[in-house]
Amino acid sequence: MNLLFDFTVDKAAKTIYITREFAADLDLVWDAFTKAEILDQWTAPKPWRVQTKEMDFREGGRWLYAMVSPENVKGWSMVVFLGIHPKTDFSTRNTFADENGNPGSAFSIVNNSFKSDGDKTTVYIEKKFDDLATLEMIVAHGFKEGVSMGYANLDEYFRTVATAK
């Protein structure tokens, strides 16, 4: 299935706009973005994985998680939920953190909105960075390795899923 994916960078505004369509209804996609047990399954680029320490999805609440490398090295991140309109949108303040949830200084403000079209759901993400250097840190924080090693794993993963059907 061909699913829409758009990724636009406005360097001057330090903002990234992402639009992505998913082949699932609104309830499921909303859960995938807001429930720890589902977030843990997809937010890390392989071979990294995400491990949630705390999840409190309400305004003012936070999601504290570790990005765990294959060598078991953990990089902690924290998402604070600023505003939530159920099944419509939610905004967050994202930072790196330590395992107790003490945030780093660099941050990004992210707004995720959801639009349902029956069995398809489109998610619009607007990521505004306080500094482009933050964006760089995110990639430096392990993601780079994730990408280069990731593709082979991903192909394998799809093959496994296809065979399991």
Next chain:
Amino acid sequence: MRRDIFQAIADPTRRAILILIAMQAMTPNAIAAHFDITRQSISRHLRILSDCDLLAQKQEGREIFYELKIDKMKEIDIWLDQFREITEERFQQLDQVLYTLKNKKK
């Protein structure tokens, strides 16, 4: 001192300087004439851009002209492209998760 290219574009004045010299090579004085700030702070910005390895200098008579090393700017795009790939990959993982969850519900 070697600086990172992202420090170059982190500042609005430096972004404006980059746009100016992308059009044509310019002397520091000609660059400064476009801004309402001191010559010293223009020099400081030029030094940072130079530390980022974004400026080529060429001497013409007594004047030094600054030129943009456009290839260096491409590093930013290459790097942003990587971020795009990461994002794409994560969403492909989510596609699989959604697919599994949908089938479970049935």
